[in-house]
Amino acid sequence: MLDCGRTVRELVDGLIARDDAVWRVFLQEAGRILQGVGGRAGLDEDEIEDISQLFVLKLLDGDCRILRSLEVKEKGFWAWVKVVLSHLVIDHVRGVSLRKEVESKYARERGAFSRGSYSFVEDRLTLEKAVGELEPLDQMIFWLDYNDLKDSEIAKLTGMSEAAVQQRLSRLRRKLGKVAEGWGSER
Numbered sequence: 001m002l003d004c005g006r007t008v009r010e011l012v013d014g015l016i017a018r019d020d021a022v023w024r025v026f027l028q029e030a031g032r033i034l035q036g037v038g039g040r041a042g043l044d045e046d047e048i049e050d051i052s053q054l055f056v057l058k059l060l061d062g063d064c065r066i067l068r069s070l071e072v073k074e075k076g077f078w079a080w081v082k083v084v085l086s087h088l089v090i091d092h093v094r095g096v097s098l099r100k101e102v103e104s105k106y107a108r109e110r111g112a113f114s115r116g117s118y119s120f121v122e123d124r125l126t127l128e129k130a131v132g133e134l135e136p137l138d139q140m141i142f143w144l145d146y147n148d149l150k151d152s153e154i155a156k157l158t159g160m161s162e163a164a165v166q167q168r169l170s171r172l173r174r175k176l177g178k179v180a181e182g183w184g185s186e187r
Contacts, residue, residue, distance in 0.1 A: 006022070006025075008077040011025070011026060011077075012067055012070060012077070014026075015059065015064065015067055016064045016067050016068060027052075027056070029078070029081075030052070030055065030081055030085065031052060033078070033081060033082050033085055034048055034051060034052055034055070034085050034089075035048065037082065037085050037086050037089050038051065038089055041089050041090075041092075041093055043089065043092070043093075047092060050092075051085070051088045051089060051092055054088060055084065055085060055088055058084075130176050131143070131176070134172065134175075137158070138168065138172055140158070141154060141158065141165065141168055141169065141172065142169075142172050142176075144157065145169055151165045151166055151169070
């Protein structure tokens with residue numbers, strides 16, 4: 001796949017030695033692979049760049065532990081790179097999908113963040129701004145609930161009774177709902 005005048009073993013050894021010229025050649029080819037895989041997954045340039053950086057960090061982790069442990073085979077190396085990049089893309093897509101699913105689930109279940117077609121959850125900065133106006137304990141309780149912890153789990157973490165957590169969450173939802181209505185009418 002890559003014609004840089006080096007064998008794959010020399011390429012891997014150069015990566016381990018952190019040879020700048022070898023890294024440039026490697027990143028150019030890995031970038032082409034990532035563009036293809038990421039493009040098919042519908043990622044934008046920023047997401048592809050984030051995954052590229054994560055890939056490099058994984059390769060450098062533990063003083064190139066992964067690269068040192070590779071049993072390098074001429075034909076299998078670039079297939080391995082493609083598999084690793086594909087897994088990183090899949091993990092990224094799953095993470096984004098899971099985040100959206102959790103936020104959507106929270107909005108459906110709690111309802112307090114929706115007003116007509118305006119949804120607090122769709123605008124993460126607005127949500128964070130509204131929650132930032134709460135007292136620190138209320139902020140913590142909100143984010144624990146937002147991340148799907150059960151009322152009993154929140155009670156254990158905060159040292160409150162489950163009934164007190166439920167009351168506080170009910171009050172928080174009403175309060176944030178009113179904030180959402182106020183900000184929604186300003187738009």
